[in-house]
Amino acid sequence: MIRSFVPDSCHGCDPRLRVRRTSTQESPVSPRFAPRPRPVRTTAAAVVGGLVLALAATGPVASAERGSPAAANAASAATAQPYLVGRGIADVTGETAEAGMMGYADLAQTSTGLHMRQRARAFVIVDRTTGRRILHVNADVGMIFQSVRDEVLARLAARFGETYGEANVMLTATHTHAGPGGFSHHNLYNITTLGFHDKTFRATVSGIVAAAERAEADLAPADLRVATTQLADASANRSKRAYDRNPAADRAHFSAGGTDTASTTLQVVRDGKVDGVINWFAVHATSMSTDNRLVSPDNKGYAGYLWEHEHEGVDYLDESHDPDFVASFAQTNSGDMSPNLELRPGTGPTDDQFENTRIIGSRMVGAAQRSLTSPTRSLTGGVDSRLVHVDLSDVLVDGQFTPDGQAHRTCPAAFGAAFAAGSTEDGGGGLPIFKEGKDGGNPVVKLIADALYTASPALKACQSPKEVLLPVGALDLVQQKLPVQLVRVGDLYVVGMPAEVTVVSGLRLRRAVAEVMGVGLDQVLVQGYTNAYAHYVTTPEEYDAGEYEGASTLFGRYELPAFVQTVHGLAAHMKAGTTPPLGAKERDRSAGQIASLQGKVVVDDPHLFKQFGAVLTAPAAAYAVGDTVSVEFSGAHPNNNLRHGSTFLTVERKVGSTWQRVADDGDWETKFRWKRDGISASRITITWDVPRGTPAGSYRIRYFGDARSLLGTVRSIDGTSPTFAVR
Incomplete structure (x- = not known):
């Protein structure tokens, strides 16, 4: 038995907004x-x-x-x-x-x-x-x-x-x-x-x-x-x-x-x-x-x-x-x-x-x-927006935005050793020879970082105490010219940041906008993961701790002050009604991409002595609410057609003389699994966790796919399971 996907208590949900699904007389087609x-x-x-x-x-x-x-x-x-x-x-x-x-x-x-x-x-x-x-x-x-x-x-x-x-x-x-x-x-x-x-x-x-x-x-x-x-x-x-x-x-x-x-x-x-x-x-x-x-x-x-x-x-x-x-x-x-x-x-x-x-x-x-x-x-009020592209590899940060009140520069992007340790709390695998914390790094990396810092005092001034593991900026592996955005809707301001911003970093960015615009802190939000990606933004204090997030703050100890300075400037332009220069954008790299062979389909064939859509493993005759229905089909590679606006599967209930869809591949209670059998056959496993409130009746599961021939033509295929009962 599995737990229902509809929560008994929606943790504060307004009960008037919940669709009732507990009555066994209620058709899953409506509402x-x-x-x-x-x-x-x-x-x-x-x-x-x-x-x-x-x-x-x-x-x-x-x-x-x-x-x-x-x-x-x-x-x-x-x-x-x-x-x-x-x-x-x-x-x-x-x-x-x-x-x-x-x-x-x-x-x-x-x-x-x-x-x-x-x-x-x-x-x-x-x-x-x-x-x-x-x-x-x-x-x-x-x-x-x-x-x-x-x-x-x-x-x-x-x-x-x-x-x-x-x-x-x-x-x-x-x-x-x-x-x-x-x-x-x-x-x-x-x-x-x-x-x-x-x-x-x-x-x-x-x-x-x-x-x-x-x-x-x-x-x-x-x-x-x-x-x-x-x-x-x-x-x-x-x-x-x-x-x-x-x-x-x-x-x-x-x-x-x-x-x-x-x-x-x-x-x-x-x-x-x-x-x-x-x-x-x-x-x-x-x-x-x-x-x-x-x-x-x-x-x-x-x-x-x-x-x-x-x-x-x-x-x-x-x-x-x-x-x-x-x-x-x-x-x-x-x-x-x-x-x-x-x-x-x-x-x-x-x-x-x-x-x-x-x-x-x-x-x-x-x-x-x-x-x-x-x-x-x-x-209340108008709609407005500003955006600039900033080369974070070389920003002169004014002393009013830095912890010591002195001007500092950012520098080309580099990962620290703790980046390779991964975020162990969230499942980033990492390598066991690397650990978070400035005192837990790999001694070999420390030697490399010391050598780099000796050769470049400017790099040390910017990236220290990070133990540099990989100079990704010098290797042109990451984006360094980054868009920073400020949007206004009425008296709500949203800062668009191209990175993962820690909570205190977000607080300082919000303060910068609130100060310029003369609004409350609660009227400013920071939105990370916006318009581009440049890993993490930590405060200088957090950066010094040498954790995963600090090691992934690419442009050095003064990256956040550089972003605060930029956001402060965007707010000033917005308040004055002026438009800042857009700045130099990242160059177009579309022509230099190397196509991956991952997931590339040459040909699809059904299982031996089977046709596409044939049922390889049939469902049981009957299920109860909370059970998992499972059906296997002889299918084709799903990458042939991503089926946008459509579905790889449906769960259908017989209502009178017709079949009505009650679930598809966008639903929580269904799962669609693909597995290669042999050289060119695909085993498709579709499961349906029967949710609470499902009416008793006759049901079936259908599979929809697209098969590629050796000549490259793609045709649609489908399969239908035997009928089973939900009691």
């Missing part, structure tokens, strides 16, 4: 898959809002028109609902078989199937007075690399012209470690995939663009509200020894355990109801450990699924209309925040990594839903 009535978006307010945008796009309104009744009505509508907001969801699932996974840097962790699909969730927010807008996309991927951002911007320009550009597009990642990698144009990140995976790259880019297009098409008048609740049992500080080196005044902002418990939720209110949220909470998406081989969006993606699908009935496979609800669970300063509450991989609150994913995700949903009944602050 899970029956679309709710769609609100009509062509209201008078929407029409007036469109006129305002059109006028804003063509220039100032003539003085006679400003005094007209239409102009007065438009101004009134914009005041009542000052924004236009659109929402969109799209599939970004990459290669689900034979692709190295991104995050743990574990060569043995290659995908062998799919637990839940990866998705991108997009919000477009437009100031109805000026027409200025921002696009915020949160994708269930490990990182947003410059390669992805550049291609997304190019496709958005082809689709929307100059509507979206460098400054007003914010792309961020949930940082799941259970997604396929190989989509960076920097070689360091493609080591575990043995090269570049174009199919996963295109899946990531296309999904992000599709989500953005759907959000743009979904624009409607809206109010925006913000509320902050507290979530104390979904994270642990995995680098407490380093955190404790920070001044008491900094540590006073956080819990006794050194965790950031703030859960901040931006609520989109359209037609009088909340129909979308962006939640920011600091915790790594590493509930799934390095032992996992199934593609998964981890705890952040599960949180979005739980609210959208289980509570609001969103059917991801119904693309005939926009979803009725979009819940984006984004990251913030989560660099030292682990979901593994026992500070061991796959632990806390249980020893089951799947159950932990569900519990931590459920707790995030509970905290976000509590915001619906908590005091909220309505956002």
Whole structure:
């Protein structure tokens, strides 16, 4: 027996938002898959809002028109609902078989199937007075690399012209470690995939663009509200020894355990109801450990699924209309925040990594839903954005931003020895000859670092006391020209950081913006994993501890002060209404990629004396709620077709004379596993954990795939299990 995937208590969820699934008389098709009535978006307010945008796009309104009744009505509508907001969801699932996974840097962790699909969730927010807008996309991927951002911007320009550009597009990642990698144009990140995976790259880019297009098409008048609740049992500080080196005044902002418990939720209110949220909470998406081989969006993606699908009935496979609800669970300063509450991989609150994913995700949903009944602050004011590219390998940091008040420089990127030890609390394998802590390094590495520091006093001034292990900047293995962004929506400010920011580092970045803009600290958020990736940002005090996070702070002891200086400058430009120079961007590396042979399919054949789709292992005749149904099929390699907007499987219930879908490969309770049999045959194993509330009746499982011939043609295949009963 397995535990139900629907929590008995959603840890603070508003019970009114939960779909009831306990009645055995209730059809699983409704309310899970029956679309709710769609609100009509062509209201008078929407029409007036469109006129305002059109006028804003063509220039100032003539003085006679400003005094007209239409102009007065438009101004009134914009005041009542000052924004236009659109929402969109799209599939970004990459290669689900034979692709190295991104995050743990574990060569043995290659995908062998799919637990839940990866998705991108997009919000477009437009100031109805000026027409200025921002696009915020949160994708269930490990990182947003410059390669992805550049291609997304190019496709958005082809689709929307100059509507979206460098400054007003914010792309961020949930940082799941259970997604396929190989989509960076920097070689360091493609080591575990043995090269570049174009199919996963295109899946990531296309999904992000599709989500953005759907959000743009979904624009409607809206109010925006913000509320902050507290979530104390979904994270642990995995680098407490380093955190404790920070001044008491900094540590006073956080819990006794050194965790950031703030859960901040931006609520989109359209037609009088909340129909979308962006939640920011600091915790790594590493509930799934390095032992996992199934593609998964981890705890952040599960949180979005739980609210959208289980509570609001969103059917991801119904693309005939926009979803009725979009819940984006984004990251913030989560660099030292682990979901593994026992500070061991796959632990806390249980020893089951799947159950932990569900519990931590459920707790995030509970905290976000509590915001619906908590005091909220309505956002007022315009929409604005600034972005600069900064060469972090050589930044002169003014003394006002450094601990000793003296000017210092950053330097080319380098990893310390503790980087090779990995993050042992979250499952980064590491090598046993390396340990965290400045006194626990490898003596050979210390000799190398001492020699480098002797040869270059400037390197020592920047990187010391780090024991340099790998000068990745000099080897051109990582990105060093990095985008830093500041976005404003009303009086909420979001700092887009291209790295993993510790909680105290985030605090200092927030202070810099709050000071310049003259707002409260709670009106500024830091969003990590945004627009590019440059590993960690620690405070100088944390850096000196020599932990994994400090060893992965690439640009030396003064990296955070350099970022604070940059963010301070962005805020000053935003306040003054000026635009900073964009700065030199990272060069285009797309032409120099080496294609990986991982997951490449030459030919598919069925098992001997079988046809594609044949059942190799049939289900039992009957199951009870809580049991696991398992069926094996003779199939084909899933990388032939990633089946975006579709599914590798369905679980179907017989209702009258028809079969109705009750689950697919995007659901929590299903798992899709692939295994090579012999040279070219594929064994597909599909399991379904029968959830609580499943009605008694006749069921079947169907498999959908695509087979490649020796000549390269691909054709669709399918298989159907024998009928079984749920009693």
